[in-house]
Amino acid sequence: MSLEEKFQKAVEDIKKLKSKPSDQDLLEIYGLFKQATVGDVNTDRPGLLDLKGKAKWDAWNGRKGLAQDKAKELYVAKVQSLIDSLGLQ
Template identity: 70%
Template sequence: MSADAKFNTAVEDVRKLKSKPSDNDLLELYALFKQATVGDNTTTRPGMLDLKGKAKWDAWTKQKGVSADTAKEQYVAKVSSLIDTIGLQ
């Protein structure tokens, strides 16, 4: 299976987890997904009152410089570990 196919399967598997992952896990998944699909974050940081937006922006910005292929591999590994701990429906 190609790296892209594994990544796409992992994206689908996240939706099938038995329960919602922790906020930290969700932020990590978001950041890796954005890095894999968009690349480095070039947007401006959300305003002071947008706490959720700032957390997501910060998580994505921490991935700066990571290649799309590496981000996809890390995303697949993270989903695999979540499946091991949470399980699928």
């Protein structure tokens, strides 16, 4: 299975977890997904009152400079660890 196929499978599997991951895990997954699919942050940081938007932006920006293929590998590994701990439906 190619890296892209593993990544796409992980994207689908994350939606099938038995329970919701922690906020920290969700932010990590979000940052890795955005870095893997878009690359480095290409937007301005959200405003002061957009706490959720800022947290997501910071999670993505924290991956700045990470190669997209490496981000996909880390995403797949993180999803697998969540499946191992939370299980699938």
